């Protein structure tokens with residue numbers, strides 16, 4: 133059975149946003165901030181975060197597949213990540229910060245690819261009926277800002293090569309979930325400078341310490 137997030141001694145924080153929104157840029161900063169406040173931090177990512185998960189990540193980011201296969205593999209990676217990394221760390225009283233979690237499946241496989249919300253919710257209920265992050269940072273930027281940041285940096289993977297209407301649907305689903313779970317999901321205006329964004333993150337984290 134998966135643990136109840138409110139009944140474990142550690143804390144689980146996730147980072148979300150469309151590709152290029154700027155979330156990964158801030159993960160090291162958040163880890164350092166928490167460590168400076170005496171927390172033991174485990175930094176991880178999805179898909180991935182385990183040996184099996186990283187193999188699934190390689191397939192998921194490069195191979196074409198049916199959208200339901202994609203959704204199932206995302207949750208398979210998540211199940212392994214929870215078993216090997218998230219649950220043990222939380223049980224030890226540590227802080228887990230994950231570059232993406234289930235909101236990404238709702239945004240990408242649900243919003244972007246069009247898999248029904250009922251199927252997404254069924255997978256979530258199966259894999260983690262009780263565990264949720266205590267805090268999710270949703271890095272939000274207009275599509276053209278995200279695209280410009282991606283184009284400036286790297287070779288694009290399968291998701292990053294999607295068209296703007298795909299990312300519009302992902303972003304809409306992220307923002308819909310932020311409205312649905314306002315107590316958990318904090319929307320970060322990521323058009324601001326890196327320094328301004330860090331100040332906003334610190335203010336939110338301070339309340340969680």
Ligand SMILES: Nc1ncnc2c1ncn2[C@@H]1O[C@H](COP(=O)(O)OP(=O)(O)OP(=O)(O)O)[C@@H](O)[C@H]1O
Nearest residue numbers: 150151152153154155156157281285322324325326
């Ligand atoms: N506030 C910002 N202002 C300007 N550039 C930024 C800002 N935040 C991030 N960037 C730059 O944008 C690019 C993409 O950032 P990052 O890799 O953090 O995005 P991401 O949301 O994690 O994307 P992905 O999900 O595809 O990994 C990087 O080159 C980063 O330096």
Ligand SMILES: Cc1cn([C@H]2C[C@H](O)[C@@H](COP(=O)(O)O)O2)c(=O)[nH]c1=O
Nearest residue numbers: 151178179206232233236237240241291
């Ligand atoms: C967890 C998760 C991720 N994705 C997508 C979103 C991104 O395009 C990639 C991961 O790349 P990143 O640079 O590490 O952010 O995977 C998804 O579609 N569904 C998910 O559940």
